[in-house]
Every structure is written in C-alpha cells, then in structure tokens.
Amino acid sequence: MCFNLSLSIMLGVYMRDLISMRELSTDDVEEIFSLVSSNSLLDGVVVTAFFEPSTRTKLSFLSAAQRLSLGVVDMLPELSSLKKGESFHDTIKMLDNYADAIVIRSPLEGSARRAADIAEACVINGGDGANQHPTQTLIDLYTIKMRKGLDGIKVAFFGDLKHARTTNSLLYGLAMFGVDLLLISPEGMEVRRDVLEDVRKTFDVKIEEKRELDFEDADIVYMTRVQEERFEDKYMAEKVRRAFSLTSELLSTAADDALILHPLPRRDELPTTFDSTPHAAYFEEASYAVPVRMAIFRWVMS
C-alpha cells in the first residue's frame, strides 16, 4: 500500500494509489483537475506494466511521465520472467525495486489493487479486466467539464455496457456529480447489477435503463467498443456490434448540441462520418489523455 507515512513526514511527500473510482470523492476529482494546469515537474521513475494490449493508455502515460521529467521503464511481459513462470507477486516485488510509480494493466480484475498491496511505490490502475479504468474516467469527466460542465446534464450510455470497464468507472464518476444517467443496451449486455445497485445506493442520482434506441435529449452520448475479446459467444458479439452502431437518425434523438464521447479504439459502432460533425468530441477527449495523466502523476506522487 502506498501510504508510507514515515517517508511522508521526512520528505513532505504524500504518495497514494489510484485504483478505483469507488474510492474517489468529488474533491479528489476536482483536485486532480486543478493539477492539469500546473507546471510542476516530478522526480522519480515510472514503470509501465501492461499485460494487455494498449495504445492510448500506455503511450499517453509514457508521454505524460516524460513531460514531467520522470524516468520511464517499460516492462514487456512477453519478454519478462513471467514467461519463465514467475508469479504476479514476485513480478510486482521486482518492479517495486525500480519504480516510484507503477502503471499496471491486466486482464485480471483486482490486479491493480493486489499490486498496491504488494508494492511500496504508487500504483495506478490502467485497466483491470472488465472492472475499472479510473484514469479513462478522469479524462472523460474532464472533457465533459470543459465542454458542457457537470451540472444538470444527462449522459446516455450506448452499447455493450456489460464488458466495458470504462462504463463501470464512469458511472461512479458521473453519479458522484449528480449527473442523470440513461443506459441503453441490448438484452444480456446490461451494466453489471452489483455496479448499478452500488451506484444507486451510494449516490442520489437518476438512472434509467432501456432497450429502445432513443437518447431522450441527452447532452452526452457515451459509446464504447463491443469488447469482443471478453465475449464467450463471438456470434453474440457480432450481433451486438451490428445492432448498436450510431446513425444520424438515432443521434437526432439526443440534444441538438449533444456531444459524442468514445474512449477509443472504435470499430463500426461509431462510423467515421460523424468525425467532421460538431457532435464529435472523441478526438478532443483523447487529446486530454496526456495532460490529465500528468495531473494524475502529480496527484499520486507529490
């Protein structure tokens, strides 16, 4: 766990982990956002340990670290002793020797928290299976805050809501700010029941679930890729992918100035024809990845 109190007292350093949106408050989120505009640099080394493919998350973390003057070490699991059968525990113990912060992504749920239990270094969750992706959520929230503000808006989620970790995280992130939520998914692809009940129980927020394709004047349409790699039934994945793609007619059911957000990568659920419309906010969203992740490093490390 990353609360090394004696070190904190000696060096005036306060280190922490970022594992799940369930643990963040609105004050934490606002504090991270306030650090986006900071010019402060950091001292230390970051290790990225990605046990699952990634383009945006990994590269933006590496870029963020370098812009902050942090040293970076990129672990390549396929070339590591994991291939010789080294355990997760021992692997994290070794990384802890080399790093002040570890950014981890894994297909196993809870791997970031387990790493945080093992390591003294700060641990940042870069996505753990279908569970959480808190840093993507902070980017999503930052985009919404910059373009619309977070007060009095409605966000419609659309597509495979069962397998997308970005959805789980963002539900907590939006609910803590009191944003109205509309969840549209095909049968069998709904948000996890325990997540939905936890969000309902924790926050006083309006949540509606439905199958009909109607965004009900939502201010934001949040789309996610159908996570084919997490489907046991590949035919079902294909079926969902075809049925849940965005059309102009469908988008007309959202507010006139609605924005489309997508954590990317996209497939055919979000046709490129929307890219040149004023609704497209997903590339802008992706452009905030580096500044927001710089702010996250400042928040956990300094």
Add this chain to the structure above:
Amino acid sequence: MGDVMIAVEKIKEGVVIDHIPAGKGISLLTLLGCSSHSKNVALLLNANSGEFGKKDILKISGRELSQEELSIVSLLAPCATVNIISHGEVVKKFRPELPDVLRVGSCPNPKCITKIEGAEEFLKEGNEYRCKYCERLFSPEELVSS
C-alpha cells in the same frame, strides 16, 4: 421399516455444531478439514429437528475452532449453533456471526486476481460480501461453494 434411533457417543472435549441445514453437513466437514482429523468425528445427516424439520449435526472430538473456521461455519450454515464441550459438559453455546472482513472462501469470479494469487479478502456489505480485489458482490454461500 420404522424409525431407527441412532446413538452417537457423547464427546468429552471438543465441539458440536448443531442446526446445520440438512445437506450441508458433508460440505462443512470437508471445509473444516475433519477428514484428516485424528480423533473421533461424527456426522449425523437428516436428523429430526423441531425448528427446521431436518438438520445435520457435526461432532468433533478434541478440537477447537479458530476464528477462520467459525467464519466458515457462519458462511455455510448461518443458523448453526456451536457448542463447546469441556469435561463432557457444554461450557459455551453460540451462533457464529458473519465477520466484517473475511479471509476464507474463494472468489467466484474466474477472472479475479485471487485465482492466481490467493490472498482472498472480502468485505461485508449488508448481507453480502464484496471482493476487495475484483470489487464484485457475492452472497456468503457463493464464497464457500465456488
């Protein structure tokens, strides 16, 4: 064939777990590791019970239950009563409560890190438990049946 009275010898030192839901006795015996216990162990299945109709009873001679083992009893048999026997007398009788933090059981989520790492830990939320790692919520029964 009429009812047959089955006599099981009283134990002098040990523990008797009564009011185990009928059908759960064998699982409890296994989870408590009684099959490798060197002293007498008696398991009575489908005993008549005024309160539950049928029940199982487990008698373990020469053994105390640790907190973790009491957690297993509370998970698998929430209505069970535990009787501590000393010198042939019941010296303590209680119903083990579900603990706030549970370090026994197995996360039913096949994609949870604990499947390769162990180190299970569950945090009580109402009548259910949340896996500290994968953050999923499970019933107490699921944790001992997976």
